[in-house]
Amino acid sequence: MANARKVSFTLNGKPVEVSVEPRELLITTLRERLAHTGPHIGCETSHCGACTVDLNEMSVKSCTVLAVQCEGAQITTIEGMEQGGALHALQQAFHEEHGLQCGYCTPGMITRAYRLLKENPNPSEQEIRSGISGNLCRCTGYQNIVKAVQSAAKKLAAAG
Amino acid sequence: MFPAGFDYHAPQSVADAVKLLGKLGPEAKLLAGGHSLLPMMKLRFAEPAHLVDLGRIAELRGISESGKEIRIGAMTTEHELLNSKLLADKVPLLVEGAGWIADPQVRYKGTIGGDISHGDPANDQPALMLALDASFVLTGPKGERVVKADGYFLGLYSTQLAEDEILTQIRIPVPPAGSGWSYQKLKRKTGDFATAATAVMLQMKGKSVAKASIALTNAGPTALKAREAEASLAGKPIDEASLAEAARLAMSICQPTPDQRGDDEYKRAMCGEMTRRALEAAHARAKG
Numbered sequence: 490m491a492n493a494r495k496v497s498f499t500l501n502g503k504p505v506e507v508s509v510e511p512r513e514l515l516i517t518t519l520r521e522r523l524a525h526t527g528p529h530i531g532c533e534t535s536h537c538g539a540c541t542v543d544l545n546e547m548s549v550k551s552c553t554v555l556a557v558q559c560e561g562a563q564i565t566t567i568e569g570m571e572q573g574g575a576l577h578a579l580q581q582a583f584h585e586e587h588g589l590q591c592g593y594c595t596p597g598m599i600t601r602a603y604r605l606l607k608e609n610p611n612p613s614e615q616e617i618r619s620g621i622s623g624n625l626c627r628c629t630g631y632q633n634i635v636k637a638v639q640s641a642a643k644k645l646a647a648a649g
Numbered sequence: 650m651f652p653a654g655f656d657y658h659a660p661q662s663v664a665d666a667v668k669l670l671g672k673l674g675p676e677a678k679l680l681a682g683g684h685s686l687l688p689m690m691k692l693r694f695a696e697p698a699h700l701v702d703l704g705r706i707a708e709l710r711g712i713s714e715s716g717k718e719i720r721i722g723a724m725t726t727e728h729e730l731l732n733s734k735l736l737a738d739k740v741p742l743l744v745e746g747a748g749w750i751a752d753p754q755v756r757y758k759g760t761i762g763g764d765i766s767h768g769d770p771a772n773d774q775p776a777l778m779l780a781l782d783a784s785f786v787l788t789g790p791k792g793e794r795v796v797k798a799d800g801y802f803l804g805l806y807s808t809q810l811a812e813d814e815i816l817t818q819i820r821i822p823v824p825p826a827g828s829g830w831s832y833q834k835l836k837r838k839t840g841d842f843a844t845a846a847t848a849v850m851l852q853m854k855g856k857s858v859a860k861a862s863i864a865l866t867n868a869g870p871t872a873l874k875a876r877e878a879e880a881s882l883a884g885k886p887i888d889e890a891s892l893a894e895a896a897r898l899a900m901s902i903c904q905p906t907p908d909q910r911g912d913d914e915y916k917r918a919m920c921g922e923m924t925r926r927a928l929e930a931a932h933a934r935a936k937g
Contacts, residue, residue, distance in 0.1 A: 492656055511657035511700065512690075533650045534688060536840055538754060547728070547757035553687050554758070557657045558680075558704060601754070622839040623752030 498562040500525065501569030507556065515551040515559060516540045519566060527567035527596040531625070538624030541597035542566050548604040550623070567596035570603065578641040578648070579603060588637035590628035598624045602638045610646060614639070652690035659702045663709065663788055663817055666701055671790050673699045675812050680704070681724060681763030684755050685772075709762070709817060712736060721819040723762025727751070730761060739823050742830035742850060746777040749834045749846070762816045765798075768806040768871075771842035775802055775872035777832065779864035780848035783821045789814035802871035828852050829935025833927040834866070835919050837910065843867045844910040845919035847875075847899065849927040853937030858882040861928070863895070868920050869904040877901070878924065887932040895928060896921035 497506045500523060507522050516533075519525040519542070528551055531539030535553040542551045543565040570577035579599045582588065589595045598621060605612065605620040612620060617638045618631070626634060658673075660666040670677055678697035680686060681704075689695040703709055709724035712733050719740055721730075730736060730747040737744050750756060750764070750773050764774035765785065778785075778798035785801060787794050790813055801809050810816055824830070834846035846866035852859040861882040863875040878898035885891045905916035 491654065494657070510654065512652045512654055514651070533691070535684060535755060538752075541754060548754045549758055550754045553684055555657070555683070555687070557659075558683075558702060560659075605753075620753060623754040
């Protein structure tokens with residue numbers, strides 16, 4: 490690669506270093522260099538939210554971030570949600586509330602909901618709907634996704 | 650979908666960024682939040698040879714009060730505007746407006762400076778800046794100059810920002826106590842640009858309008874200040890007749906581009922409707 494440069498960041502708690510061209514998008518680095526295929530490529534135009542990851546405590550669409558912008562960053566993907574073999578409360582709630590059908594949007598949806606609940610642990614239904622408005626789901630009609638986020642919020646609050 | 654190749658630069662200070670811009674010349678573009686520029690680069694509408702990323706420059710972020718104005722670093726994100734207690738208290742129009750921009754993920758990355766300097770009339774900040782009578786600090790090799798938002802927007806993707814300058818700060822005079830405000834935006838779905846939108850600041854004296862400031866989003870090649878509509882309200886009460894006349898005058902300056910959001914006639918009508926609603930909402934909030 491003509492002008493490749495090294496970029497280091499923390500991915501799901503582990504330090505990683507990659508060599509990338511400046512034009513490489515974060516979603517490509519995650520999927521093709523680091524084998525993290527949880528974040529999906531949907532529209533690739535920053536509309537659908539399937540590629541959402543958590544970057545320095547922000548939900549971002551990784552199709553519209555360059556990997557070179559991530560030097561020193563803390564990145565969490567859906568692969569980093571599970572802890573010690575136990576599903577995250579959001580993952581468990583999406584399973585229990587049937588918050589997915591085809592599942593394509595789910596990694597982005599859960600990663601976005603993770604940050605939403607960090608910022609607002611007890612959101613109203615309306616706050617959940619606007620909070621996930623950057624994530625498109627073409628199967629569920631969102632009803633069960635909202636229920637899943639509400640259910641996870643309750644469980645997380647109860648767990649303290 | 651990759652952009653064409655480019656070299657990437659991440660200066661740590663405004664001074665270094667200005668030096669880099671001078672050295673790299675017109676083949677360089679500034680990268681702010683990247684949510685307008687990167688999509689354009691992916692579609693090859695833009696193919697800069699160099700990107701100068703402003704994301705590492707701490708001095709370009711933050712919201713503060715200085716005397717009678719609010720100062721906002723150009724790299725402050727829309728998310729930060731939306732969650733600012735200072736803005737909620739002093740310039741609530743900006744908080745309301747930020748909430749209408751794009752979607753949550755885009756607001757974490759999108760910046761007020763990028764939104765303004767992209768020069769896209771479909772962006773929301775240009776009209777908000779016109780309504781708030783904001784000024785912009787432009788920093789270049791010869792130092793700083795301060796220009797008014799009114800006059801900054803020259804045409805589609807064209808502003809007063811020179812190729813060797815960086816928009817570093819936005820300055821907003823704190824509106825007088827009791828001012829009413831509203832941003833009314835019609836859009837087809839979350840994340841879409843406005844079919845039509847209107848920003849209003851309103852000062853009342855008793856039952857009469859003391860001062861109205863009205864600006865329109867996506868109604869022409871730049872955000873538009875609806876001067877005749879503003880003047881028509883001076884000294885009048887807000888009622889059906891004055892609202893209808895202000896809406897008519899706002900519609901009269903529209904030059905909307907027909908697209909999938911609507912034809913000229915529909916967009917013009919919606920601009921009038923957003924203007925009427927924004928004035929009504931601002932009036933309900935104003936204390937004269």
